[in-house]
Amino acid sequence: MAGYEGMAIELSGLTKTYQRGKQPVTAVQEVSLSIPPGQVLGLLGPNGAGKTTTIKMICGLILPTAGSVRVMGFDVAKQRSSAVRQIGAVLEGSRNVYWPLSAWQNLMYFGRLKGLRGAEIKPRAERLLSELGLWERKDEPVSSYSRGMQQKVAIAAALITDPPVILLDEPTLGLDVEAARTVKDWITHLARDEGKTVVLTTHQLATAQELSARIAVIRNGSVIADLATGELLSSYSEDRFVVRVDATRDGITALLPAGARAEADAESTVVTLPDTGQEALQGFLAEIRAKGIPLVSVSRAQPDLEEVFIQLIHSDSGSAPSADAERVG
Amino acid sequence: MTVIAVPRTGGSAYTLRAVIGETTKGLLLLWRRRAVLIMATVSVGLIYLMIEFFVGAGRIDHGVLAATLPGLFAYAVASSAAVQGCGGIAEEINSGTLEQAHLSPVPPSLLVLGRLGALAAEGLIPAVVLTAAFWTGFGVHYTVRPDALVPVVLTVADALAYGLLMAALTVAVSSIGALGHVFNMIVMFFGGIFVPVTAYPHGVVIFARFVPTTLGVEVLNTALAGRGLGAAWTDGTLPWLLVHVVVLGSLGWYIYTFNIRRARREGGLSA
Numbered sequence: 001m002a003g004y005e006g007m008a009i010e011l012s013g014l015t016k017t018y019q020r021g022k023q024p025v026t027a028v029q030e031v032s033l034s035i036p037p038g039q040v041l042g043l044l045g046p047n048g049a050g051k052t053t054t055i056k057m058i059c060g061l062i063l064p065t066a067g068s069v070r071v072m073g074f075d076v077a078k079q080r081s082s083a084v085r086q087i088g089a090v091l092e093g094s095r096n097v098y099w100p101l102s103a104w105q106n107l108m109y110f111g112r113l114k115g116l117r118g119a120e121i122k123p124r125a126e127r128l129l130s131e132l133g134l135w136e137r138k139d140e141p142v143s144s145y146s147r148g149m150q151q152k153v154a155i156a157a158a159l160i161t162d163p164p165v166i167l168l169d170e171p172t173l174g175l176d177v178e179a180a181r182t183v184k185d186w187i188t189h190l191a192r193d194e195g196k197t198v199v200l201t202t203h204q205l206a207t208a209q210e211l212s213a214r215i216a217v218i219r220n221g222s223v224i225a226d227l228a229t230g231e232l233l234s235s236y237s238e239d240r241f242v243v244r245v246d247a248t249r250d251g252i253t254a255l256l257p258a259g260a261r262a263e264a265d266a267e268s269t270v271v272t273l274p275d276t277g278q279e280a281l282q283g284f285l286a287e288i289r290a291k292g293i294p295l296v297s298v299s300r301a302q303p304d305l306e307e308v309f310i311q312l313i314h315s316d317s318g319s320a321p322s323a324d325a326e327r328v329g
Numbered sequence: 330m331t332v333i334a335v336p337r338t339g340g341s342a343y344t345l346r347a348v349i350g351e352t353t354k355g356l357l358l359l360w361r362r363r364a365v366l367i368m369a370t371v372s373v374g375l376i377y378l379m380i381e382f383f384v385g386a387g388r389i390d391h392g393v394l395a396a397t398l399p400g401l402f403a404y405a406v407a408s409s410a411a412v413q414g415c416g417g418i419a420e421e422i423n424s425g426t427l428e429q430a431h432l433s434p435v436p437p438s439l440l441v442l443g444r445l446g447a448l449a450a451e452g453l454i455p456a457v458v459l460t461a462a463f464w465t466g467f468g469v470h471y472t473v474r475p476d477a478l479v480p481v482v483l484t485v486a487d488a489l490a491y492g493l494l495m496a497a498l499t500v501a502v503s504s505i506g507a508l509g510h511v512f513n514m515i516v517m518f519f520g521g522i523f524v525p526v527t528a529y530p531h532g533v534v535i536f537a538r539f540v541p542t543t544l545g546v547e548v549l550n551t552a553l554a555g556r557g558l559g560a561a562w563t564d565g566t567l568p569w570l571l572v573h574v575v576v577l578g579s580l581g582w583y584i585y586t587f588n589i590r591r592a593r594r595e596g597g598l599s600a
Contacts, residue, residue, distance in 0.1 A: 018595065018596065019595075053596065056428075056596065059428075059432060060431075060432075060593075061428050061431060061432070061593060061596075061598055062593060062594075062596045062598075063590075063593045063594045080434075081434040081435075081436075082434070084432050084433065084434050085434050087432060088432075089429070089432060091425055091428055091429070091599070094424060094425020094426075094428070094599055095424040095425055095426065096425055096426065096429055097426065097429070098354065098358065098424075098426055099424070100358055100361040100362070101354070101357055101358065101361070105354075105357055108350075109350055109353070109354045110429070111350075112346050112347055112349070112350030112353075113347050113350055113351070113429075113430060113432075113433040113435075114343075114347070114432075114433060114434065115342075115343025115344070115346055115347055115433075115434060115435065116343075116346070117346065141361070157429070
């Protein structure tokens with residue numbers, strides 16, 4: 001099946017309902033997503049939104065109540081054996097690897113678990129451990145590693161068979177800044193240099209914004225937004241402007257329109273104008289020109305993913321802009 | 330659009346490699362906790378010694394020792410398989426490695442064979458060490474013939490089937506481990522480690538024969554007493570042992586696969 005050209009992951013009407021006592025609880029409802037090969041999708045949502053359940057249904061670790069999952073063309077329910085060969089996963093809140101064993105022993109185990117021969121596993125294990133900076137300590141028990149190193153072993157184990165699809169559920173959770181940076185660099189490397197399809201869930205929205213080409217936001221089990229990251233941000237950008245002027249904060253306070261905010265740094269003052277459109281901007285620019293205050297720059301305020309996420313999660317309507325995979329892929 | 334070469338599907342040998350890998354992993358984990366295994370072996374040995382002194386009213390009765398040593402062998406395998414079967418699964422559910430293991434293309438119903446391979450080694454090591462120590466240490470006389478291997482193999486299979494059943498129950502109820510100790514006490518009490526099972530009242534003997542390893546110990550005693558497998562077949566213990574192994578093994582395997590599927594339905598492969 002070399003040279004597969006379809007969607008890497010296709011979720012169609014994916015639904016999961018748990019029976020909790022006598023009450024049915026719907027964790028995931030009618031989720032449909034198509035992810036092309038090589039794309040990094042950030043799957044975001046608050047706690048209990050259904051992200052992990054969705055990831056585990058893609059892996060075949062949780063059976064859906066309705067709908068289907070195809071991974072590299074293989075139906076996870078009907079062709080499980082072939083489908084799981086396409087997947088490497090680092091799952092949330094768990095060790096993922098055997099801590100009493102060494103990194104090397106873990107990689108050999110997980111390689112064999114996928115049916116590879118020792119001769120096939122060894123060179124890849126060597127490469128992964130070297131590139132992740134674990135080679136020197138490959139024979140020590142994983143329990144003796146730092147949290148960041150343990151997470152790297154989990155990532156290496158997920159990649160040992162060189163799968164085309166990587167599912168990462170909170171991969172930077174609990175990592176220090178440096179370890180999180182390494183993991184993020186690797187995710188970028190996997191997508192850009194190795195053409196892997198990556199589905200990433202994280203509560204660190206700056207990480208999601210940095211890594212993801214596309215963002216899907218899930219709330220109460222349903223996808224409420226699905227757009228290319230840039231499109232999602234711009235669709236929520238407001239008619240709000242940021243003006244940088246070469247003056248002290250005190251020097252312009254009297255000129256600020258109602259609702260404007262000024263923050264000074266070492267060289268200039270940044271004024272964020274209220275969401276009142278061009279009128280406030282033109283008025284403020286006229287004022288500073290009249291006072292002879294040098295203008296440094298004017299730009300449209302761009303909300304970050306965190307602001308967009310908060311807006312989406314707290315919006316009353318259950319739906320928001322979305323695009324099909326072809327458009328964003 | 331990006332074109333990615335999908336990893337090849339591989340031949341039928343991948344199943345064998347995965348199963349062997351599962352056994353190897355179990356043995357590596359066993360090696361990491363070898364100190365625990367040694368302490369457990371010493372503990373069981375001391376308990377057995379105390380039982381023998383108690384039964385012999387302060388001395389070792391060689392006749393009782395010869396009749397109960399097969400019970401010690403069977404108990405060592407069964408208790409280890411049950412404790413490690415339960416503990417191993419519970420630990421893997423808590424650490425999330427059980428989920429990772431189920432990302433294998435090999436079905437769980439086959440992977441469990443690899444797990445049983447490691448449990449067999451873990452049970453046989455203390456069983457062989459203790460049996461050899463008491464056998465040679467007290468100069469116990471047995472009639473050892475090759476046909477004695479049949480009840481040995483069947484008894485080990487019965488003990489592993491018991492371990493599989495306990496592991497299967499742990500998939501559904503992770504706290505079953507505590508109950509496992511109660512079951513182990515039942516195996517110890519009715520498995521012929523105190524006195525030969527035939528010394529119990531008839532009703533208790535009937536009940537005891539449903540307990541894992543009891544029939545195996547009876548057949549082993551028959552074989553080691555030099556009466557041959559024919560005698561065990563004639564008195565019905567050998568055919569019932571075969572039935573016991575098949576039924577307990579099938580039950581353990583069925584419940585394991587059933588509970589794994591249930592866990593996938595309910596999201597219970599991890600804590």
